[in-house]
Amino acid sequence: LARSKEARGAVLRAIRRHVSKYKQYYDGLTLEMSNAWQIVAQNPSLRDENKKGLDQFVLRVSRMLSKMEPEKFLVLVIPPMRFPPAEAERGFSVTDFKRLYRHVYRFSLMTYDYSSGAQRAGPNAPLSWAEMSFRELVPKSKHKSVSVKRKVLLGVNFYGMDFGLGGGQSRAIVGHEFLNLLKHTAPTIEFDAQAREHYFEYMARNDET
Secondary structure (H helix, E strand, O other): OOOOHHHHHHHHHHHHHHHHHHHHHHOOOEEEOOOHHHHHHOOHHHHHHHHHHHHHHHHHHHHHHHHHOOOEEEEEOOOOOOOOOHHHHHOOOOOHHHHHHHOOOOEOOOOOOOOOOOOOOOOOOHHHHHHHHHHHHOOOHHHOOHHHHHOOEEEEOOOOOEEOOOOOOEEEEHHHHHHHHHHHHHHOOOEEEEOEEEEEOOOOOOOOH
């Protein structure tokens, strides 16, 4: 999608056909492209070109939706900060935000899954990281702008993560699973003051923690 104009055109036509057919059921469209920017970040030699390709695709979708009767809104799902601030341009960055700001109704910033895939137990959505993801995304001159803040939706996870021994084999757990663990293992719940999250350790019957 990032490299191919043909692929972007084909996807755009498919979106147009679907939304036009069912437009009475839509107020707008949520475009999930967080993984696309993550993949682009892994290819330094073509990063700038590919990021522009993704931005252009989003702009085309936005313009297509804005021309519909009635006008449809575009919500864009974007990845959180995964790099040091000095390397922020590797992912979806303030540069992309500036390009798309006036064309996207809301940005949905995925401020969760911080430790997923890291092969280590850790917080799911540490507060300092969520705040940094917002600060590095939005131009510094706009940090206090109410209109800009309203553009960015911070993702809130309604689940926790259960990590195996050593951090491997992680899985998401929801409310009833969490309560079941409390009931059967009676762990001590602790508070991570840095991440601003609660956690506990337990020993399962199969000797996994």
